[in-house]
Amino acid sequence: MLTSIVISEPASKVEVHRCTVYCTNMSSPTSDDGPRESPDDYGASEQRASSAATERTAIDVDDLELVYADGTAAVDGVTMRIPEGEFFGFLGPNGAGKTTTIKVFATLLSPTSGEVVVNGFDVRSEPRKIRETIGYMAQETSIDPELTAEENIRFACEAYGVPRGERSDRVAELLDLVDLGDVADKRAEEFSGGMKKRLDAATALVHRPPLVFLDEPTTGLDPKARNRLWEYFRRINDRGTTILLTTQYLEEADQLCDRLAVILDGTIVADGTPAELKRRVGGEVLDVELEGGESEHAEWKSQRKSTCSRTQPSPKPRLASA
Amino acid sequence: MSSPDSEGVAGTAAMRDDLQRSGNTFLGDFWVNFKRWNLKAVRNPFVLVVSLVQPIIFLVLFTEVFGNVAGGAVNQGIPGINYETFLVPAIAIQVALAAAITSGIGLVNDIENGMFEKVLVTPMNRTAVFLGKTAAEVFRIAIQIGIILVLGVLLGAEIVSGFAGAIGIIAIGVLFSLWFVAFSNALAILTRDQESTIIGANLLQFPLLFLSSAFLPLDALPGWIQTFARLNPVTYGVDAARSLMLDRDVMTVIEVSWFGGTLDGVLPGIAVLLGLDIVLGGVAVYLLSRASSSDVK
Incomplete structure (x- = not known):
């Protein structure tokens, strides 16, 4: 089954690119398929996972959900871990939940449920400690x-x-x-x-x-200004600063990030290194193919398929009961 | 344009060592914000001037145009004073009203240009943040009332109670401004829109001023205005300031004789304004803390 996701309009006319990403390490948002802590859940290579054991963790998230008062689930079960020093990217279209997720990490929004630990501090009990140790x-x-x-x-x-x-x-x-x-x-x-x-x-x-959040830092900039900002971000990351960047542009994510998570409708639908996620470059459409056992993802897909296309938006089944 | 290079980029270890902070204190956070809002006020002298211009126009035009006519009405109630002396306390209150509106506008601007959220993500104490902003605005209002008093004296008004009385009038003006500062901030949070805040607050300014004892003694006004004036905070502020100006009890809406003399006119007004400040301040604090809370609404 192929689900098409339009991730962005072209950044500018000179930088139209096209890509189709086939993600083989699809992680289901339902948690009944094993512990989330397995390396595969993060799309990391074996190498990375083994070195991660000795690295300190900048962000540790377990089943984060954020539901607005009107019932909209902006973040719908995100589990992830970002080791210190990593340049991590959230890739997804407008309204996917990138900004909401970052605002939870930056203590601007309280999670509805789930555990979020930033720089070793819990977002609910020690927000001020987090504010002292992050840049936003x-x-x-x-x-x-x-x-x-x-x-x-x-x-x-x-x-x-x-x-x-x-x-x-x-x-x-x-x-x-x-x-x-x-x-x-x-x-x-x-x-x-x-x-x-x-x-x-x-x-x-x-x-x-030690940890900096950059929420779509280059949206609306011309390519020259954007390239300069990229250089600053690389420099900061080279100093050892962990960076979590959100972007609509695959090119930006590819240029900067060690690892990416593709966010759609408040869930991480794919993650891995840019090389793992990327196959062809040339346009503004990111296609995510769901592989693996049909039965394993059948239920999830039946819930999701109507929501994965931005051109045909329809209410999310889960929200009806929320 | 110099291209970024890696010179001078510290290593991870060096960066970690640099992480010491002097830390935030309540007073420090207060001072940082007090400074920022004063700096913005100085940067934007237009706002300072405009919130003074209208009261000054009132002061000059009213005394020149209505001085002779109104002076008679004023002297029926309070013999032996000129209209300038009668009007200056009212203009002081008008300044407080006009300047207090800009407090909400400042908040809306902060929300619009992202500084509101930017401040929320810092480790600063949020109460200190808003107290610092309010203190900067109150400081500005005090200076503006001082300017009006000097101008009034130059135009022929007399502050009977002297310099101490002038300080007292400024204090009453500040006390008066607080409820309107709170009101304009509440409007700012509710509308989150600069135009709505300005229109909403300005719309109230003239009815409040004219339906009070500000420009003429209540006795000279129609009955329905007298009724409204009894409920109007401006009457209490103006009468308290005017009592100090004239150094006698000219409070028209509350009659007390507990203290004898001027204080009978000043203290009831102060009590009413304090009550109003607390109530509206409470509403504004509630709205502000809701707007800055991380709980999903």
Whole structure:
């Protein structure tokens, strides 16, 4: 059975690409097919799984669900683990649940059910500890347009409790990192979209968080600005920072991420390294073929098949009872 | 444009060592936000000026146009004062009203440009965050009322109780502004829209001012206005400020004689405003904490 998922509109006319991904390590969202902790569930190679045992965990999620008051299940049973230092990507269309999932990790939303541990702290009991140890770059550029670039970063330094004596150096270092040193005293409202994004990224890094969330950081940017941001993200990751990035663009995920999870309707429908997920590049359509035993996935597919196509949206069967 | 390079990139170990923080304290968080909102106010002098211009226009036009006519009506109730002296406390309250509206606008802007969420994801204490913002706005209102008092004196008004009275009038103005600050923040959270917040708050400004003792003594006004004025917070703020201005009890809607003299006019007004501040403040705090809570609504 082939289910077509349109993951994005083309980023820009010059970068149209097409790909069809065949995922063989499909993980079912129902948990009655064994423990979720098996390496296959993460789509990781044996190698990676064995080294993961000695690595520390940045994010550990067990059966996360988030249901909005209107009954919409934005996140519907996500289980995953991200080891420290990894560049991890969430790939999926608008409304798939990427942002909601990241907001739960960043303590902006409380999970309806499931366990979420970020940097060793539980999201429910120790949200403030998590806030101290993460950087969060929201999907919408979030900067104070009335303040200068320098003042935006300085405010973030103060908000994150960067020691007073280190603030000036930190501000200069971050302005340098995102190449905004020569416009440090200009108000952010005068900046281009790409400059604002870079400033936003810098403010998320003031406290040198070991874990950074980037929610569609390059959406709406021209290819040049996007390429520059990619370089900064690589640099941050090279320092040992764990990064969780969401994107609609397979190319972005492919360029940056060590490992990917494809999210659709609030569940991880495929995951693995970009090489594992990718077969052909050339367009904006990601096709996920569900393989494995027909009986194993029959029930799941009968629930899902009407929802996997964005062109024919229909209510999710599970929501009717929610 | 310089392309990114790997120079100066610290290794993992070095980065971990750098993770020490000075930590957040309640006062520190308060101060950070107080500074940010003051900086924004200075950055945006237009808002500062505009919220002063309208009251100043009122002060100048009313005293010039109505001064002779209204002076007679004023002197029937309170003999021996000019209209400038009568009007200045009302304009002080008007400034508080106009400036308080900008508090909600600031909140809407923060929600729209993402700073609201950005602040929520920091480890700052959320109460300190909003107290710092409110303190910056109250600080600005105090300065603006001070400017009005100086201008009023230059135009011929007399603050009978002197400098201490002027400070008292500013304090009453601040106390008065708090319920409207709370109201405009509540509007901001409910509408999440700049235009609605401005229109909603401005719509109230003129009825509140005119249906009170602000511009004329209540005795000179029709009965239905007198009835409304008894329920109008502006009357309590204006009468309390005016009592200080004239250094005698001119509170028109509550008659007490517990203290003798000026305090009989000032303290009942303060009590009413405090009650209002607490009630509307409570509503705004509830709405703010709901908006910043991570619970799915």
